[in-house]
Amino acid sequence: MLVPHHWEPDTGLTRAATQSWVLRSEGRTILIDTGAGNGKYRPLQPIWSYPNTGHLANLAAVGVRPEDVDIVVNTHLHDDHVGRDTRLEGRDRVPAFPRATYRMPQRDVEYRRPENLPDTVFGRGNQNVYEDSVDPVVEAGPVETWDESYTIDSHLRLELAPGHTPGASIIHLESGGDRAIFAGDLLHGAIQVHEPHINSCFEEDEDGARASRARMFAHAADNNALVFPAHLPGHGAFEMRRRGSGFELTHWAPFSPT
Template identity: 55%
Template sequence: MREQRREIVLGDVTVTRVVEYFGPVDIAPRAFLPEAPEEAWRKHGPWLTPDFVDADADVVVSAVQTWLLRSEGGTILVDTGVGNHKERPYAPVWSRRESDFLGELARAGVEPEDVDLVVNTHLHVDHVGWNTRLAGREWVPTFPNATYLMPKADFDFWNPANGHTPNLGRGNQNVFEDSVAPVYAAGQALLWEDGHTIDGNLRLEPAPGHTPGSSVMRLASGGDRALFVGDLVHTALQIMEPDANSCFCEDPAESRASRRRLLGEAADTRALLFPAHLGGRGGAEVARDGDAFAIREWAPFARL
């Protein structure tokens, strides 16, 4: 691997970190991870500050970022953040934003027309926002030449026509209508089940629990390995406390099982772990530590 400020190379794949937001998300750490024992907060609190927790304000600190991959000639975005101008009445921190995400993407050398694939690891509010942009009074796909890979289980679960009652409550209100359905209507969505091979370096596989369709994207190229795990690991404390779900997990038991499986695989294969929202250096190499895990080394990105 060679290190750059925004970019690393894993085998034949270039991975660039494109950050839409980094800061507080207006939820207390103990409410965010209600199952984490108090002793864990006391033990790990000092190093969780300031990259993952604002101790003075007692709020979680989170990154909203997109992983930009260049693999086998293709340009791939993994998760698309919050988006601009979206009405989010039950998630006010993400409502009516006006970020320079497309400018950040351009500074990484990519225009919307250049994107070949968009991977939504799941269909939560902060993973699909830039799927679409406002054109006049219509939501249209931001990336006109891209195929959007969406897990069918999540597409069905979040479709309001199917009448599901999510654990997230109304936190995902309007998301399907403004960030998912327009892509599907444009014929650009590919709904996958069981697994989907992107190319010789990249493959999507189910990792349910956080949502019914939560997925992991595996990178295997040359001797390098990486796992892009979405929200199965939402914050760094869950590496040391793998049984502690976030308050947003739909199926707690399934979420724990998927998290432990992926952390174990990362530790055993020396794969870099890239959660969707990790601040600091964005990812880590993990090691087994008894019945849990520890951070062996941070990923070689510049610290936010």
């Protein structure tokens, strides 16, 4: 199930992607995470420095213009999740989605301030992110922060899942008999379903990340919820079940990998 989209057996390398998700719920368009964003300088993250992605074109392809987005949810405030929150207007950074309310976890808004960078695991890897992708939105006014949990509507609920960052979060979707979890960075590779003790190198609290992942996996397995992580290529979403004291991936979502 991991070859070829998630693991290269010849090199031992895993593959990753950066995902945004668009939901339409109760008459509103909701964007979950915004990717790395174009034209932004990341001195210690060259892969994200001055990227030129087709994010807005991809949104347009599914019928979503920036002014159509009602809510932007940032699962946490790393550079590859908030980079498209803003755009340049002249020399100023302004919210990229002009009608949207941005939902940001309060703990990350505080933790990710520039003066705190030296004390974080990611450190200067997140340099400039607050200044060019978070603070302009906060200053413009459309940010609503939250903690512990937040109900978006009758189908969507935000839940704190700390570890990767103090404010890392997941989104629960419930509609009729359907269940889904938008998992943010609780996992970075499909191998973590089978080996949930494995962390990425970016966890601020490694034990907390493992605990949050275990809770999410248990909920997904027990409720037959489709899991949408932020960094899986290929099909990008999956179902899972319990196996002994652990878990296993059972089915990929039935949409074509790209």
